[in-house]
Amino acid sequence: MNFSIMLDKEKCKGCTNCMRRCPTQAIRLIDEKAFINNSKCIHCGECIKICPYDAYTPESIEWNEEMNYSPYKCKIAIISTPTYGQFPKGTSICNVQNSIKKLGFDFVYDASWSAELVSKAINRKINEVKDIRPFISTNCPATVRLIKSRYPSLMDNLIYIKEPMVIGAMLARERAKSIFNLKDEEIGVFYISPCPAKLLAVTDPIGDYHSSVDWVIPLNTIFGDLYREIKKDDISCSYPALNGLRWGVAGGQSESANLTNYISVHGMENIIHILDEIENGNLNNVDYVEALACVEGCVGGSFNVVNPYIAKNNIEYIIKNAGDNFNIEDLDKFDEMYDSGIFKFKLKAEDNPIKFNMKEAVIKNEKIMEINALLPGLDCGSCGAPTCYAHAEDVYNNQAELYDCIVLRAKNK
Amino acid sequence: MTDKLLIRYSYNIAANDFIAAGKGSSSIKNTLKSMGIDASTIRRIAIISYEAEINLVIHSYGGMLHCDLYENKIDIITEDKGPGIENIDLALTEGYSTATESVRELGFGAGMGLPNMKKYSDDFDIASSREGTFIKITVLLQEV
Numbered sequence: 001m002n003f004s005i006m007l008d009k010e011k012c013k014g015c016t017n018c019m020r021r022c023p024t025q026a027i028r029l030i031d032e033k034a035f036i037n038n039s040k041c042i043h044c045g046e047c048i049k050i051c052p053y054d055a056y057t058p059e060s061i062e063w064n065e066e067m068n069y070s071p072y073k074c075k076i077a078i079i080s081t082p083t084y085g086q087f088p089k090g091t092s093i094c095n096v097q098n099s100i101k102k103l104g105f106d107f108v109y110d111a112s113w114s115a116e117l118v119s120k121a122i123n124r125k126i127n128e129v130k131d132i133r134p135f136i137s138t139n140c141p142a143t144v145r146l147i148k149s150r151y152p153s154l155m156d157n158l159i160y161i162k163e164p165m166v167i168g169a170m171l172a173r174e175r176a177k178s179i180f181n182l183k184d185e186e187i188g189v190f191y192i193s194p195c196p197a198k199l200l201a202v203t204d205p206i207g208d209y210h211s212s213v214d215w216v217i218p219l220n221t222i223f224g225d226l227y228r229e230i231k232k233d234d235i236s237c238s239y240p241a242l243n244g245l246r247w248g249v250a251g252g253q254s255e256s257a258n259l260t261n262y263i264s265v266h267g268m269e270n271i272i273h274i275l276d277e278i279e280n281g282n283l284n285n286v287d288y289v290e291a292l293a294c295v296e297g298c299v300g301g302s303f304n305v306v307n308p309y310i311a312k313n314n315i316e317y318i319i320k321n322a323g324d325n326f327n328i329e330d331l332d333k334f335d336e337m338y339d340s341g342i343f344k345f346k347l348k349a350e351d352n353p354i355k356f357n358m359k360e361a362v363i364k365n366e367k368i369m370e371i372n373a374l375l376p377g378l379d380c381g382s383c384g385a386p387t388c389y390a391h392a393e394d395v396y397n398n399q400a401e402l403y404d405c406i407v408l409r410a411k412n413k
Numbered sequence: 414m415t416d417k418l419l420i421r422y423s424y425n426i427a428a429n430d431f432i433a434a435g436k437g438s439s440s441i442k443n444t445l446k447s448m449g450i451d452a453s454t455i456r457r458i459a460i461i462s463y464e465a466e467i468n469l470v471i472h473s474y475g476g477m478l479h480c481d482l483y484e485n486k487i488d489i490i491t492e493d494k495g496p497g498i499e500n501i502d503l504a505l506t507e508g509y510s511t512a513t514e515s516v517r518e519l520g521f522g523a524g525m526g527l528p529n530m531k532k533y534s535d536d537f538d539i540a541s542s543r544e545g546t547f548i549k550i551t552v553l554l555q556e557v
Contacts, residue, residue: 150446153456276439279456280463281529354449358484358554361448362419 005041005048005196009033011055016381018047018056023268024149028394029384042145043200044293045302046268058196058218058303067104072188074176077105078168081112081248082194082299083219084240084318085311091230093318093325094237099229100192103222107176112244113329114168119243119256120334121161121343126259126287134263134278134286135159139253141201142293143271148206151275159288161343162207164247165191165198169212170342171330190215192222194248195294195301207345218303239327242319249312250297254290262288267295368396376407422480426469426491431519434470438462441480445487451555457533458487461550464526465491471516472498473546486535489550498541505531 014032026040027047034055036047048056067075077100084096097108118139126135136157138144147154169189176187191198191213199216246252251264263286265274271291277283294300299315300308330337337343372392383404385391394400403409422444424437442459450458462480469476469491476493498504504511505527512522531537536551 152452153459155452279442279459280435280438281460282463356449356451356554358448358450358482359419361450362482365444365448366420 005036005043005045006057007034007036008055008057011053013053013055015052016386017050017052019384019386020379020381021046021050022386023146023272025386025390027386028399029381040149042142042149042293043195043197044142044146044268045196046293048196048302058199058221067190070188071186073186074106074180074182075104075188075190076169076172076176077101077103077108077217078165078172078189078191078213079108079110079240080165080192080194080198080219080298081115081240081245081252082297082301082304082311082315083192083248084245085248085299085315086219086223086305087227087230087314089314089317093239094235095230095232096226097237099226100222102229103225105190107172108238109168109172109175110238110240110244110327111164111168112240112242112247113327114171115164115244115247115253115256116241116328117330117334117337118161118164118167118343119247119253119258120331121338122159122253122257122288123259124338125159125161125344126257132157133284134289136278137253137288137290137292138206139163139247139290140197140292140298141206142195142197143291144206145197145200146268146271146293147275150272151279154275154278155347157278157289160207160345160347162209162345163201164244165201165213166205166209166211167343173212188214190217192217192219193301194219194298194304196303197293197301206348208348209345219301220303220305223305238329239322239325241328242322242326245315245319248298248315250292251290252297254288257288259288261286262290264290264292266292266297266300268293364396368392371395371402374402374408375405378407380407382406417483419482419484421482424466424478426466426473426476426478428470428473428475430470434467435463437478438466441478441489444480450487454487454552454554457552458489460533461530461552462489464530465489465548465550467521468526469493471512471521476545485554487552487554489552491546491548493545495543495545497543498539498546501539501541 012033014029018034019027019029024040024042026037028035087096100108138158138160173187173189176182189212193216202211202213202216205211243256246256250266254262254264265271296308296312299311372389375388377388379387383391385394391400395402426437441462445455445458466478473493474495476491479490481488503509507528508524510522510524516522530550534550535553538549540547
């Protein structure tokens with residue numbers, strides 16, 4: 001599966017909205033069209049959300065073909081926690097699950113079940129390891145990549161506990177193997193995703209493990225099919241775990257993990273402020289920072305259908321009114337699983353760092369600052385770079401011309 | 414080789430300005446990051462320069478925050494216009510603070526400023542009189 005955020009050049013008007021919004025400055029305008037530098041992209045989906053012309057689309061449609069022609073003898077859908085929040089209040093959970101099954105899946109696994117287990121693992125690790133504070137959640141792949149590119153000094157603070165998607169896929173796969181007596185390659189695991197970052201987490205995990213997920217399905221691409229099916233009556237299903245379901249909403253993983261001293265921060269700009277505080281040493285007395293790239297957490301992901309606040313309200317309604325309709329899976333096996341180490345992971349080995357030379361770095365920085373001093377400092381984006389400083393860097397790297405700046409051009413006329 | 418100053422970045426820090434507080438150290442951090450200095454050095458400089466700047470804001474009548482880059486080390490230097498530290502040994506004790514109640518209400522003044530600056534440094538120099546305080550904190554660059 002090869003995934004990237006695709007741009008429809010016909011729809012793109014070169015308006016600079018996405019370029020200014022991008023938290024890693026991965027976007028430039030070239031010939032009045034947006035261009036994403038994939039090596040800088042963290043797949044947070046901000047560009048998809050802000051584009052006024054809907055020019056961005058997730059390129060992950062091949063799963064459809066894979067479903068129809070696949071060699072899989074058993075197909076499993078993992079239901080992400082924000083999914084139920086997309087449907088009108090009062091929609092039966094079983095209706096949603098069964099309509100997902102009808103897309104062609106043999107069974108569904110609810111991510112809230114693995115979320116419940118992961119919550120316990122987070123709690124356990126925080127209580128066991130006291131000399132790292134604060135721990136930072138590794139659930140949001142966009143946040144983890146933001147830290148990797150802009151806050152590398154905080155990599156040691158990451159908790160390195162696998163996300164519910166990964167644990168869920170692993171457990172669902174094991175279950176299919178034992179029930180149907182199948183081999184690994186005969187099982188296809190499809191994750192129904194609220195955001196593009198999960199796609200990246202599958203194709204290129206930061207950890208030294210192979211993700212058990214085979215395909216990622218953007219939630220919005222199947223929503224219509226689900227919604228049409230939902231009106232029909234269905235009988236029974238396996239209900240989600242209620243604490244695990246909270247993972248769909250910001251603060252949910254900390255609550256689910258039974259933590260009291262935590263910070264729940266969401267939205268890229270807010271995260272950047274909190275990461276600065278951690279870097280300055282101001283949050284060493286906090287146990288856990290749950291940092292989620294999207295506003296209000298995963299319900300704010302760009303593959304969701306309804307407004308994040310409405311989805312949050314819907315999920316809270318489900319939790320409050322669940323009564324006896326909930327289900328916890330594998331909790332009795334938690335200790336055994338934790339001790340076997342399945343929750344933990346290590347960073348994938350990286351290439352050796354380039355040898356740093358202060359003298360060269362200072363000279364380079366001075367040259368960029370000299371170019372920057374020529375620019376007007378308006379950060380207007382008209383040159384095709386998000387800020388004047390970014391333009392100065394591009395000019396230094398021979399990726400742009402100084403006079404791409406329209407203010408400079410106007411002055412020199 | 415090691416003692417040749419390559420460049421100095423300087424920031425004027427005003428007393429009691431809690432709105433601008435942190436901007437100087439943040440600028441130092443971002444400059445060093447864009448230069449490509451290793452993560453653990455960044456972390457140490459981030460903590461040291463932030464604490465140094467906040468100290469100027471809380472305790473001094475205003476002063477300068479400098480970041481001096483050498484081939485093998487980084488110095489963070491503060492120079493202020495007073496009123497000076499009465500007892501340096503006490504000021505270097507964890508948890509000891511002379512910050513006022515109103516400053517503590519803002520979340521500052523926990524008495525960890527100087528101790529933390531010293532803890533993360535390779536070399537720590539301090540001199541103080543009523544006319545002002547001079548602090549120089551050295552972080553050696555790691556051999557890659």
